[in-house]
Amino acid sequence: MSTDHHAGLEDIEVLESSICEITQDGLTFRGYNITELAANSTFEEVACLLWNDQLPSQKELAEFRRELAGEYALPREITEHINHVPREAHPMAVLRTLISSLGLYDAEAADNTGPAMHRKSVRLLAKIPAIVAAIARHGNAKSHVESNGELSLAGNFLYCLNGKTPDAETERLLDTTLILYAEHELNASTFAARITAATQADTYSCVVAAVSALQGNLHGGANQRATEMLLTIGDAANVPEYIDARLKKKETIMGFGHRVYKNGDPRVPVLKALCQSLSEKKNEKKIFETAIAVEAEMLKRKRLHANVDYYSGLAFYLLGLSAEIYTCIFAMARAAGYLAHIAEQLEENKLIRPRGVYTGKRGLVYKPLASR
Ligand SMILES: CC(C)(COP(=O)(O)OP(=O)(O)OC[C@H]1O[C@@H](n2cnc3c(N)ncnc32)[C@H](O)[C@@H]1OP(=O)(O)O)[C@@H](O)C(=O)NCCC(=O)NCCS
CATH class of the missing domain: 1.10.580.10 (Citrate Synthase, domain 1)
Structure with missing residues (x-):
């Protein structure tokens, strides 16, 4: 390749x-x-x-x-x-x-x-x-x-x-x-x-x-998946075992990592603070604590930061919206x-048309359908 x-x-x-x-x-x-x-x-x-x-x-x-x-x-x-x-x-x-x-x-x-x-x-x-x-x-x-x-x-x-x-x-x-x-x-x-x-x-x-x-x-589908994961984990105490099992299977943890931000997503601090105050107000501290624990575990295990979808999903959940x-x-x-x-x-339009690197076969001789 x-x-x-x-x-x-x-x-x-x-x-x-x-x-x-x-x-x-x-x-x-x-x-x-x-x-x-x-x-x-x-x-x-x-x-x-x-x-x-x-x-x-x-x-x-x-x-x-x-x-x-x-x-x-x-x-x-x-x-x-x-x-x-x-x-x-x-x-x-x-x-x-x-x-x-x-x-x-x-x-x-x-x-x-x-x-x-x-x-x-x-x-x-x-x-x-x-x-x-x-x-x-x-x-x-x-x-x-x-x-x-x-x-x-x-x-x-x-x-x-x-x-x-x-x-x-x-x-x-x-x-x-x-x-x-x-x-x-x-x-x-x-x-x-x-x-x-x-x-x-x-x-x-x-x-x-x-x-x-x-x-x-x-991409955008991560906010639903990340929140569903937090609900599945259920408690901060379950986080190390859950993350360990998923990482061992080489699975992706939704809501973490970013193509551009390698030191953290600037939208996260705003959303995290919003989630914290909402979780206190709505007496939903458990899911917020689970989220914090997953964030810490992913940083420790993979050096990966939470992205916008992780905490916006949680914010939507705390606002009572369904995943x-x-x-x-x-x-x-x-x-x-x-x-x-x-x-x-x-x-200022210009057609967007990149090129691909061809890796297929070359120079094959066509065989008529009847003789295949
Ligand atoms: C966002 C994402 C697609 C960026 O991808 P990318 O820039 O192509 O980076 P890669 O997928 O090549 O990841 C680099 C390494 O980190 C790992 N990694 C990245 N995100 C990961 C995640 N969420 N969970 C577990 N491992 C992850 C990859 O497995 C890869 O490891 P390797 O080098 O050992 O193979 C990726 O981080 C991801 O899949 N995140 C989860 C989905 C998500 O939250 N999307 C919303 C983005 S705002």
């Missing part, structure tokens, strides 16, 4: 972008530190920042919120479609399908010019949370709840999910996780979106490509980043 190629494109810089910077010391969106954004801004503000390259004024933010709220409602065809999907289908598979369906009801789907791109981006960002909530309710045999335009994007998601207005603290905590998930440079799903955008495909196809890549366990929709929540936040990257790709 040739080694003269870049397996997994590791450390390869393939394009220029002004959206997000990742260093070993931190993460910035359009020049603003993520920790500061998580503490002070809202998801809507961050989406504006990512799309417009600057923080919005109060007036601009109010207008953006109005635009979003005006697009929360789902087309009737989509709510009917949800009623017909198998209840046991994984929510990410349903989300992928429904984003594709949504494109069928958007007359501007194939219009990649600036104003249409903005309107489509608003539509997707506004409707994905309502779709995720509707999928979750359908899975639990509950009827659809119409959006509430008075609420923020995070608030409307919780409203559509639970059928009641969330308290301000729950809404704010979910909003913080959405900010942290909103964007992350050329991760696999964003790269999939840009590859698709570079072919001049329509926006819905780009987001479907992204969400398809996101669902895998090595099957964690990756969908990741998707509804990262849609902000996907749409910023799709627009940036189209601004």
Whole structure:
């Protein structure tokens, strides 16, 4: 096997972008530190920042919120479609399908010019949370709840999910996780979106490509798996034996390791603090202590740090959300980043088409079917 190629494109810089910077010391969106954004801004503000390259004024933010709220409602065809999907289908598979369906009801789907791109981006960002909530309710045999335009994007998601207005603290905590998930440079799903955008495909196809890549366990699927693992372990005392058994079988421990961050993920301290205070408030200390014990064990055994999915999964659990929709929540936040990257790709487009190193046979002589 040739080694003269870049397996997994590791450390390869393939394009220029002004959206997000990742260093070993931190993460910035359009020049603003993520920790500061998580503490002070809202998801809507961050989406504006990512799309417009600057923080919005109060007036601009109010207008953006109005635009979003005006697009929360789902087309009737989509709510009917949800009623017909198998209840046991994984929510990410349903989300992928429904984003594709949504494109069928958007007359501007194939219009990649600036104003249409903005309107489509608003539509997707506004409707994905309502779709995720509707999928979750359908899975639990509950009827659809119409959006509430008075609420923020995070608030409307919780409203559509639970059928009641969330308290301000729950809404704010979910909003913080959405900010942290909103964007992350050329991760696999964003790269999939840009590859698709570079072919001049329509926006819905780009987001479907992204969400398809996101669902895998090595990417967005890790938040569900990591939380399920913590629930399986059950108690901090079980951690050494559990981790030892899995590592001996050379299994991957979900929520650990990262392609870029080798000294820890800058989103983790914010999420960990959030999980700690939530676990105390909700009297769920056991799962938090288990999480801390797994983190310590992985550092000791493998020198691997927890990543964003490890503690965001736990945060969602502590917010009372069920594990099957964690990756969908990741998707509804990262849609902000996907749409910023799709627009940036189209601004100065070049088809993304790398080469492969051929390792197959050569020079074979074709034998007619009848003589094989
Ligand atoms: C994120 C991830 C895909 C990065 O992969 P990568 O940069 O290609 O790194 P590798 O998979 O080559 O890992 C390097 C080494 O660490 C080990 N490793 C990495 N993550 C591991 C994990 N979560 N559990 C156990 N071992 C792990 C690998 O087995 C490998 O060991 P080896 O050199 O002995 O073969 C990988 O760390 C992983 O699978 N993590 C779990 C899934 C996850 O949490 N994904 C969300 C990412 S934000």
